[in-house]
Amino acid sequence: MGKLTGKVALITGGTSGIGKATALLFADEGAGLVITGRRVGLGTLVAAEARQKGVRCEFVEADQARAEDCQKVVEIALREFGRIDILFNNAGIVTKGTAETTDESVWRETMEINVTAVWRMSKLVIPHMKRQGRGVIVNNGSDWSLVAGRDAFPYIASKGAVGMMTKAMALDFARDNIRVNAVCPGDTFVDRWLEKGYFEYSDPATLEDAKREAGAYIPMGRFAQPEEIARAVLFLACDDSSFVTGHLLLVDGGNTAQ
Numbered sequence: 317m318g319k320l321t322g323k324v325a326l327i328t329g330g331t332s333g334i335g336k337a338t339a340l341l342f343a344d345e346g347a348g349l350v351i352t353g354r355r356v357g358l359g360t361l362v363a364a365e366a367r368q369k370g371v372r373c374e375f376v377e378a379d380q381a382r383a384e385d386c387q388k389v390v391e392i393a394l395r396e397f398g399r400i401d402i403l404f405n406n407a408g409i410v411t412k413g414t415a416e417t418t419d420e421s422v423w424r425e426t427m428e429i430n431v432t433a434v435w436r437m438s439k440l441v442i443p444h445m446k447r448q449g450r451g452v453i454v455n456n457g458s459d460w461s462l463v464a465g466r467d468a469f470p471y472i473a474s475k476g477a478v479g480m481m482t483k484a485m486a487l488d489f490a491r492d493n494i495r496v497n498a499v500c501p502g503d504t505f506v507d508r509w510l511e512k513g514y515f516e517y518s519d520p521a522t523l524e525d526a527k528r529e530a531g532a533y534i535p536m537g538r539f540a541q542p543e544e545i546a547r548a549v550l551f552l553a554c555d556d557s558s559f560v561t562g563h564l565l566l567v568d569g570g571n572t573a574q
Contacts, residue, residue, distance in 0.1 A: 317346065318344065318345035318346030318347075319345045319346070319550065319554040319555070319556070320342055320345040320346050320347035320402070320550075320553065320554055321345070321346030321347075322346070323346070323347045323348070323401040323402055324347065324348045324349075324350070324393065324397040324398075324399050324400055324401050324402070325339075325342050325347045325348070325349055325350070325400075325401065325402035325403075325404060325553065326349075326350045326351075326352075326389065326390070326393050326400050326402070326403050326404070326437075326441070327339050327342070327349065327350070327351045327352070327404045327406055328351075328352045328353075328378075328380050328389070328404065328405055328406050328407035328433070328437060329352065329353055329380070329406040329407030329408065330349075330351030330352060330353055330359065330362060330375075330406065331351070331353035331354075331355050331358040331359045331362055332353075332355075332358055332362075332506065333504070333506030333542050334406060334456065334501065334504060334506065334542045334545045334546060334549075335351065335353070335404070335406040335407070336358075336362050336542070337541075337542035337543045337545065337546040338404060338406065338542075338545075338546040338549045338550070339351050339362055339366055339373070340362070340365060340366060340369070340546075341543070341546045341547065341549075341550055342402075342550065342553070343365075343366040343369040343370075343371045343373065344369055345550065345554070346371060347371060347401075347402070348371055348372045348373070348397050349363075349366055349371060349372070349373040349374070350373075350374045350375075350376060350389065350392065350393040350396070350397070350400075351363060351366075351373065351374075351375050351376070352375075352376050352377075352378040352380065352385075352389050352407070353375070353377070353378070353407075354377065354378070354379050356375075356377050359375040359376075359377065360375055362375065363375040372396075372397070374392065374393075374396050376388065376389050376392050376393075380407040380429055380433035380436075380437070381425070381428040381429045381432075381433060383436060386433060386436040386437055386440060387440065389437075390437070390440040390441060390444075394444065399444065399448055400441050400444055400445065400451070401445075401448070401450075401451060401452065402451070402452045402453075402454070402553045403437060403438065403441045403451070403452070403453045403454070404454045404456070404549060404553070405433070405434040405437055405438065405453065405454070405455045405456060406456045407429060407433060408429060408430045408456060408474075409425065409426060409429050409430065409471075410468075410471055411425070411426045411468070411470045411471045412467055412468050412470075412471070413467065413468070413469055413470060414467060414469050415469050418469055418470050422470055423470050426470040426471060426473075426474050427470075427473075427474055427477075430471070430474035430475065430477075430478065431474050431477045431478065431481070434455055434478060434481060435481065438453055438481075438485060438496075441453070442489060442492075442494065445489075445492070445494050446489075446492050446494070449493055450493040450494065451493070451494045451495075452494070452495050452496075452497075452552070452553050453485065453494065453495070453496045453497075454496075454497055454498065454499060454549055454552045454553055455478050455481070455482050455496070455497070455498040455499075456478070456498070456499055456501070457475050457478045457479050457482065457498040457499065457500040457501075457564060458471075458472075458475040458478075458500055458501060458502075459500050459501065459502045459566055459568040459571055459572050460472045460475045460476070461475045461476055461478055461479035461498065461500050461564055462479065462500065462564060462566070462572055463572050478498060479498060479500070479564050482496055482497060482498040482562065482564065483562045483564075486561040486562030486563075487562060490561055490562075495552075495557070495558075495560065495561040496561055496562065497552045497557070497560060497561060497562065497563045497564070497565060498563070498564045498565065499545060499548045499549050499552060499565050499567060500564050500565060500566045500567065500568065501540060501545045501548075501567050501568065502534065502540060502566075502567065502568025502569050502571045502572075503530055503534065503539050503540065503568075503569075503571075504539060504540040504541070504542060504544075504545055505539040505540070505541060505542075506542055527539065533571070534568075534569045534570065534571050535569055535570030535571065535573065535574065536569035536570055537569075538569070540567060540568075540569060544567065545567055548565055548567045551565075552565060
């Protein structure tokens with residue numbers, strides 16, 4: 317018996333990085349899964365890998381910035397499994413800039429994916445969790461949900477919003493036996509960093525420089541691995557954290573303790 321045996325988890329942005337690592341860990345723990353993402357090839361591969369662990373897993377192509385896609389994902393999850401016990405609002409984007417340099421399109425996209433989609437997905441699943449008599453929502457925040465940094469204004473604003481949304485939802489639905497928490501990772505080495513044009517670390521030399529910088533400014537001296545974040549998500553999603561709600565769980569190698 318795994319920690320999530322008999323549970324159904326819906327994971328947005330489950331095709332790579334933290335979402336993929338969490339999906340596979342949840343599969344190891346016995347959960348039925350619905351994962352979403354925009355990249356069909358990768359989503360299909362993750363779903364197949366999860367099924368090899370002996371659980372049901374459905375991949376749904378979806379853009380979490382689109383209200384109709386959020387609705388579609390929840391409808392498919394309920395049609396295929398009949399319930400949603402865990403929602404991991406993981407899908408998100410990283411954007412850079414200051415209040416001065418951020419343009420309207422970047423601001424709108426960041427908020428739509430990192431903030432509005434979290435609200436939409438939660439709004440859609442909460443009525444079903446209420447009828448079930450219990451449920452868990454885990455939001456993917458950031459260490460920048462609690463502290464700020466430089467040259468990432470739209471991203472920091474969005475993750476700050478996720479932190480307060482988490483606390484507000486936790487209070488609103490505590491008496492419905494719905495727990496709402498956030499995992500707040502620090503810098504995490506995810507595979508998308510290696511994709512050309514995705515992030516400034518796409519160049520191998522730049523990535524090595526970033527790793528050296530991480531060794532200098534992160535107390536534990538390295539980036540996190542997605543699997544380390546996934547284990548924190550599992551803690552918040554399972555009954556090990558049965559009396560935890562409204563909590564922002566930092567997994568940042570000590571970065572915000574400085």
